[in-house]
């Protein structure tokens with residue numbers, strides 16, 4: 575039987591990063607991709623995640639699913655915790671069980687320190703607010719539940735042609751507003 579190509583599962587695939595990965599996928603013909611968002615796979619549902627991994631070949635998981643509304647997270651604490659901490663834990667456990675590797679996307683908000691140099695992995699974390707705390711917890715549960723098979727990428731602002739972001743806001747304001755005298 576012909577061996578299937580390694581398969582990359584991308585969760586949260588309708589978000590900014592997920593959509594960009596969808597546009598890039600055809601540049602990687604040696605891999606199959608499965609793109610899912612909450613309608614196809616709710617990462618906060620442990621039974622659904624387990625069943626998904628039982629039914630599909632997954633060799634790598636890129637977790638782009640997240641609760642990213644930083645301000646709203648203060649009033650939707652439970653939802654933020656479920657999506658940013660429980661969801662990654664479910665994925666990490668499923669990956670560990672099936673020997674898949676997981677890449678967890680995270681944020682520099684976990685640091686919140688006044689440094690004038692680029693952060694390194696071992697820097698002190700000091701999350702302020704629900705979003706940052708739930709993301710840090712997500713990083714920790716992923717690394718703890720899949721030692722040796724997990725990687726966490728803590729990025730800063732994400733710019734993309736999809737969704738709302740800082741660059742788009744600046745372009746819009748630049749077009750709408752008069753320039754400074």
Ligand SMILES: NC(=O)c1ccc[n+]([C@@H]2O[C@H](COP(=O)([O-])OP(=O)(O)OC[C@H]3O[C@@H](n4cnc5c(N)ncnc54)[C@H](OP(=O)(O)O)[C@@H]3O)[C@@H](O)[C@H]2O)c1
Nearest residue numbers: 586588589590591612616617639640642679681730731732
């Ligand atoms: N955006 C930034 O500037 C920024 C900066 C630093 C780090 N990051 C990190 O980078 C990663 C990707 O960010 P992004 O901007 O691409 O996020 P995003 O645009 O908010 O996309 C997240 C996606 O996850 C989906 N989702 C929410 N709950 C889910 C669930 N229970 N199960 C499955 N999918 C779910 C969302 O659906 P709904 O839209 O329907 O909720 C959305 O499609 C995140 O881990 C984020 O923390 C982002």
